[in-house]
Structure formats: C-alpha cells, structure tokens
Amino acid sequence: MEYQVLFDDEALIAVHKPCGVAAIPGRGMQDFDSLLDRLSEQYGQRLFTVHRLDKDTSGVIVFAKTADAHRSLSMQFERRETKKIYFAVVTGIISEPLHINQPIYEFGSGRMGVDKRGKPSETLVSVKEIFSSATSLEVSPVTGRRHQIRVHLYWASHPVLGDTLYGSPRPVGNVARLMLHAYQLGIRHPNGSNLVFTAQPDDLWEEIVFLLRNT
Numbered sequence: 001m002e003y004q005v006l007f008d009d010e011a012l013i014a015v016h017k018p019c020g021v022a023a024i025p026g027r028g029m030q031d032f033d034s035l036l037d038r039l040s041e042q043y044g045q046r047l048f049t050v051h052r053l054d055k056d057t058s059g060v061i062v063f064a065k066t067a068d069a070h071r072s073l074s075m076q077f078e079r080r081e082t083k084k085i086y087f088a089v090v091t092g093i094i095s096e097p098l099h100i101n102q103p104i105y106e107f108g109s110g111r112m113g114v115d116k117r118g119k120p121s122e123t124l125v126s127v128k129e130i131f132s133s134a135t136s137l138e139v140s141p142v143t144g145r146r147h148q149i150r151v152h153l154y155w156a157s158h159p160v161l162g163d164t165l166y167g168s169p170r171p172v173g174n175v176a177r178l179m180l181h182a183y184q185l186g187i188r189h190p191n192g193s194n195l196v197f198t199a200q201p202d203d204l205w206e207e208i209v210f211l212l213r214n215t
Helices: 035-043 067-078 148-155 203-213
Strands: 004-010 010-016 058-064 083-091 098-101 104-106 112-114 120-128 135-139 180-187 195-198
Touching: 004 195, 010 035, 035 058, 058 067, 058 120, 058 195, 067 180, 083 203, 098 148, 098 180, 104 148, 112 148, 120 148, 135 203
Parallel strands: 058 180
Antiparallel strands: 004 010, 010 058, 083 135, 083 180, 098 120, 104 112, 120 135, 180 195
16 A cells, blocks of 8 residues: 655644545455555544545545544534645546536435435535546535435536546546546644645546547
8 A cells, every 4th residue: 555645743644645545444454455554554643534536546635633623624624614625537528617516315225315304415626637538626515414426416417527427437537537626725824824635637537638638
C-alpha cells in the first residue's frame, strides 16, 4: 500500500489515499488492510476518523490524532464549513454547469439512490474538459452523503467512468479505475489556522485521460 503524507503535526494528518485502498476497516477485512490501520501502526497511536472516501476513490483524506482535534474537524464537516473539490470523468457530454439538488436514500442492500425518502443532498458541477464521448468535471459536494457524487452523476445520466456500482455496463466505460478523485480539501486547523491540502491524480488517471483526449 503506497500513500503520500501531505501534512503531519500533533493534531492531524492529511494523506493522499490511493485508489483501491479502503480508508477504514470494513466487514471481513483483515488487520492492516485499511489506510487507518496502516497509519495507526506507523504512528504507534490511535487515529480518529473524520470523514471517508470510497475504497476506489483516490485523493485527500484527513485523520485526527487527538479527541479534541477529532471533535473540531468533525464539526466542520457536519456544519459544511470545509471546502471539497473533486475531479471526475463521466460518460457523455456535459457542456454547462450543473446544480444537482436531489435527496439520497440508502436502500437495504447498502446501495444509494435518488429517492424522495432520502436526505437532502447537493452537488455543484463545473466542466473542465470535453472529450468525444466523455467529460472531465470539477465537482463540489455541498453535503456529504455516502456515494453522493457517484449517485448524483448517475441520476443525471452521466455515470462516473470505472464505476462498478452505478451505471451499465460495468465498469462504466470499461476503464481500469474509478475516475473520481478528491483533489483538494480546505479545513480550519484546531488552532484556528486555515489549511488547504491538494493531491494530484495518479499516473493511471492521467493515462486514461490521455486516451480519452486522443480518441
């Protein structure tokens, strides 16, 4: 498991999580299969989960080192005071910004979907680059529901390339990774200072974009 530490002090650690690595332990996982386990082992201390990324989503994730830092950071996410920017590449052509404001509901299978029984969910989408049959996007989730970006883009008829859960056939576009990346995260440090963490997409991401650009 390769990961890059972006920031590290007495209160928190920010990491560039690779695609295909679980952020936290899940059911049936063995010891040290998750990023949280690995970091806890490396630092020799308990780390606290502040927010989550899907296993196949790469990019910036933050863990707290103390209970006080955990409380401070968790409240920022709960109050929507953080700034989150994702990159996504989706099927089809999107030529105008989208403001998706659709409730997301968790079905019994764990699959999420747009449904009137769901929780209010809001996602802002802007266009980065248009390819022949796909579009590169910059996405800002205002709320933080599970699978929110993937579900909202699927609802908009533009599923994320590489998605194995939302869209058909799967993986969407028959690409080798989920094309969703947590590019930037802005938070307020428990000491009051503002921090912005940035992680560039990996080589496989760039290879896929190169192929789309030249197809």
